[in-house]
C-alpha cells in the first residue's frame with residue numbers, strides 16, 4: 423500500500439471555501455505539495471480550533487499562501503480572486519468547493535432561501551470555472567478545474583431537494599465545461615464526497631462517526647466509518663495532477679462505498 427507524494431511546486435491553486443472542512447484539507451495538502459495556495463472564502467477563521475488555513479500553510483510547510491475575502495455567489499469577486507492569483511503567475515488549478523447546505527421539506531422552501539442556495543452553489547461553480555478558464559486561456563496555459571460535487575449529485579435524500587438540485591447541476595457544469603474547455607487543454611473533474619464529518623454536517627458528525635458501521639447514517643457506509651475531510655484531499659490532488667491527464671468530465675465518488683449500495 424503506497425502513499426502518493428504529489429509535487430505542485432511552482433503551481434498556483436485557488437480553493438474556494440478553504441477556511442474549514444473539505445476545502446481546508448484540500449488546501450493544506452496542496453500547500454504541503456509545494457503549491458502557492460489562495461483561500462477564497464467569506465470568512466478567514468476556521469469554525470473549529472486552529473489557525474487560518476493560509477497561515478498554517480506558511481507556518482508548517484514554509485509555503486506561500488494567502489486569504490482573499492470572496493463571496494462565490496458574486497461573479498465579480500471570483501474574477502477578483504483570479505486576478506489576485508496573477509501576482510503568482512496566474513491560476514493553474516481552480517478548486518470550486520464553497521457551498522451552502524440547506525435541509526427543509528420541499529413544500530416549505532421559499533424563493534429567497536432557494537435563490538441564496540442556488541446563487542452560492544451554482545453561480546459559484548459556474549463563474550468560478552469561467553473566470554479561471556479565461557485566465558488560463560489568456561496566458562496560454564493548460565490548467566485544471568476540480569469541483570466538489572456530492573453523492574447528492576446522483577442520489578436524492580429526504581428534505582434535501584434544494585441542495586440536491588444544486589449538486590446535480592454541479593455534475594453537469596463539470597461535464598459541460600469539460601467538453602467546452604477540452605480544446606484549450608483544460609481538464610474539469612469533480613470529487614463527490616459521501617457523508618463527511620465537517621461543520622457542514624454539524625449536529626450529527628460525532629454520533630455518525632460512531633454509528634457509521636451500524637447503520638447510523640441514512641444507510642450504512644460499507645467501509646464502516648464516517649468520512650473525514652482528509653479523505654478528499656488525495657483524490658482532489660490526483661484529479662488535478664498529470665497522472666490524471668486523460669481524465670476529464672469525471673465524478674470521482676469518495677464515499678466509503680455508499681453509492682455502491
Ligand SMILES: NC(=O)c1ccc[n+]([C@@H]2O[C@H](COP(=O)([O-])OP(=O)(O)OC[C@H]3O[C@@H](n4cnc5c(N)ncnc54)[C@H](O)[C@@H]3O)[C@@H](O)[C@H]2O)c1
Pocket residue numbers: 438439440441442443444445462463464465492493494495519520521522542570571572573574614615616617618619620621622623
Ligand atoms: N460534509 C459533507 O458531508 C459533504 C458531502 C458532500 C459534499 N460536500 C461538499 O463539500 C464542500 C465543502 O463542504 P464542507 O463539508 O467542507 O463544509 P464547511 O461548512 O466545513 O465548509 C464550507 C466553507 O465554505 C465557505 N463558504 C460558504 N459560503 C460561501 C460563499 N458564499 N463564498 C465563499 N465561501 C463560502 C464557508 O465559510 C466554509 O469555510 C461543499 O461543496 C459541500 O457541498 C460536503
